[in-house]
Structure formats: structure tokens, C-alpha cells
Amino acid sequence: MKLSQGVEWGAHCAVTLARVEPGLSLSRRTLAERYALPEAYLAKHLKAMVNAGLLHATTGPNGGFRLAKRPEDITMLDVVEAIEGPVPRFVCQEIRQRGTAGLAPEDCVARCGVDSAMEAAKEAWRESLRGVTVAALVARLPPAARGPVTP
């Protein structure tokens, strides 16, 4: 249940990008300096968000990153899964069927109870993250930090 560091960075960057005027972009250098983060490493997470279709990247002067979708259509779950990769399903190795206590396959038609419980918990977690959009996070910023961001 360890959560990678970059998730926080990605989330904050998404919130910041949501405040940029349409048509403009923020370079990864600007974003990194904005939060005093290591630029080269932040780039890796931004790229992951590009691959996931959350951000759009343009090169050259005045290039950078911008949101690829509306802030209302980007959830925290999108950000987390973009950076962490698709959440690996709880790997129930079906140890029920192994070893000296191995159950017969016909006793395993119902899913392993441990697996079910972990899966349900993970789904609750995902559902909670799915309910928070980037737009909602922008709305919750303090008034002093809600204005447009310029490159």
C-alpha cells in the first residue's frame, strides 16, 4: 500500500495546468521550479501522463504541457493510474489449490474469500478517487491561488 512519490507531483501539476489560459502551455522547467522539484525526474511522470492521454505535449519555444481534456473530465484516479501504471490486481495466487491442504478445483469455483475482500477494498479506494476531479481541486484552492497561471 505504498504510494509512489510522483503521484502527488502529478496531481499538483494537473491542478496547476488547469489554471492555465487555453492555448498556452507550461514547460516542465516552469512546473519544476514552481514546486522546487527535480526537473528531470518530474519529466518522467509528466510523460506518463501524456501516454495516458491526460496531458498534451508540444516541443520548441513556448512549448510545454497542457491538459488534453477538460478539468472536469480528469479524476484523481486517472492521475494515479497514469503514474503508478494500471493498479496491479491483488495477485491471489490461488494458494488454496497448492500444498498439502490443496483444495480440489471443484471447491474453488467461488472466488477465494481473501481475494474478494482485497478486491472490494481496492474498488472502494478507486471509487473514492474517481469522485474527485481536477476541476474540484481547483475550486478548493485558496482564493489567492485560484487565478490564471502564466508561463
Added chain:
Amino acid sequence: MKLSQGVEWGAHCAVTLARVEPGLSLSRRTLAERYALPEAYLAKHLKAMVNAGLLHATTGPNGGFRLAKRPEDITMLDVVEAIEGPVPRFVCQEIRQRGTAGLAPEDCVARCGVDSAMEAAKEAWRESLRGVTVAALVARLPPAARGPVTP
């Protein structure tokens, strides 16, 4: 959001131990063979559950592990936190206050929205795990695997 391997092992072992006659114990060797797991490594997780107060260990012949509490009083959350360690709080490093976009401390009295969202999701996850007890998992076993376990 990676979940350590040993959680599944610990959970299955707890379910098995709940089926042992009171007063008896299962050695880690027996438990390991039961699921074809590496004994030495399983020992580490069992020890963690002992330290967490879920299991009780006795040495010598006929020794081993037994539940330290009633199966109804042990939840999946207990097992997970015993093995994974106390779930590290989402480390919001308050990057809001750093870098060129650093907010003034007076604008940060309300908790960071990203942090709040992650915290709420984690709590939903914990709440889901809290609702499943070892006793409930035993009850959901197939009938053929619900009888008492002998050392």
C-alpha cells in the same frame, strides 16, 4: 498502491489458524507446507503478526502459532497493517509552500486538496477491510474445507 505478497499468506494462515482446535498450535513448517510456501520467509510475516498481537507463538515440540484473539475480533485490516506495517500516511510534502509558486502559510490553513483526496480514499480502503473478519472468511470457505485442522 503495490500490495506486498505476504499479506495474502498472512491472511490465509490466519483463516487456517482459526480452524484449529483451541489449545493446539500449528508450526510454521506445517503452515508453509500446507500452502507450499517458503518456510523461512513465511516466518518473517508470522512474526510480524505476533508483534502486532494477532498471533501467539510457543516454542518447543508441539509448539507453533495460534490466534491471540477470537476470529471475530481480527479484521483484514489488522492483518494487512500487521504485515505491511502501519500504512504510511500519504506524504503530502506541502509542496504548495515551496518553489516559485509558494503559497503563504496563511493560505494553507485548509488542508491541501490533493492530500485530502488521497486520505479519503485510503480511509475508504481501510473501512472496507475493517468490515471483513477472519471469522467471516472461515464461514465463506467451501464446506469441504471448513472442518477443524489438526497439526
Added chain:
DNA sequence: GCACATCTACTCGGATAGAGAATGTCCGAGTCTCTGGGG
């Protein structure tokens, strides 16, 4: 036959290597903009 000291075998516990992922960093490919010259 019974009690006791010893001895064995079995148990857990902590200290010790190896693999994989996350973290952190660097340099190269591509592109937009600006500048200078020519018509």
C-alpha cells in the same frame, strides 16, 4: 513402579544476501521563433 536429571528434537527469532522497483540524472532528436539579408 516412581521420581529425577539429562538429553534430544523441535520450535521460534534475529542477522545476513539477492532481486526488483522506485528514484534521480544525463544527453540526444525535433521544432518553433527570432534574426539577418535580399528583392
Added chain:
DNA sequence: CCCCAGAGACTCGGACATTCTCTATCCGAGTAGATGTGC
């Protein structure tokens, strides 16, 4: 004054080290029970 070619600087993208956690393993400390002996 307008257009065009070139250079320059800025951007992202992928390949390369480093650190930390998880995985896996071994050997030693301690204890309950079995055993053999003496009374």
C-alpha cells in the same frame, strides 16, 4: 517595406546510474517432551 533562409535556443523523449524496499535464506537461542537411570 515585405519575404525568405538560416541559425539559434528551447522543448520533450529515451537511455543510463543509484538507492531503497521487498523477497529469500541461513544459523543460533530457547524450550517442551522423551528417555534412561537410580531408588
